[in-house]
Amino acid sequence: MFEKLQIFRMSHAMAQHAGARQAVLARNMANADTPGYEARDIAPFAETYDGGRGFAARATRPGHFTDRAGGYAVEIRDAASGQSDPNGNSVSLEQEMLKAVDVKRQHDRSLAIYKSSLTVLRAAIGRR
DSSP, X not given: OGGGSXXXXXHHHHHHHHHHXXXXXXXXXXXXXSTTOOOOEEOOHHHHOOSSSOOOOOOSSTTSOSSEETTEEEEOOSGGGXXXXXXXXXXXXXXXXXXXXXXXXXXXXXXXXXXXXXXXXXXXXXXX
């Protein structure tokens, strides 16, 4: 029943996107000292959300897809900054930490939307 309401689909998709992006950012941080590693990221939620038409295949275990995270295309987005270590690594831990805070906010926002929608739904059917 709840999966057919668009607000719940959007909230679920936003939480999935936050989880997938957190995994990519964690991989970036883990490879902060790897020579030649280029920082990766996922496109913002607004660019990837398709309004409930479904998502691409989802990774069921680590390493299942090498260029996808949770059904989202992982791409090199920080290469344009032009800053990298002498060994060719483009990961900035400060930038990754700021992105991780943004991901936490996105996840918290998705939970707040879900809880608020449940409250409205309960009020509509007469329960508190």
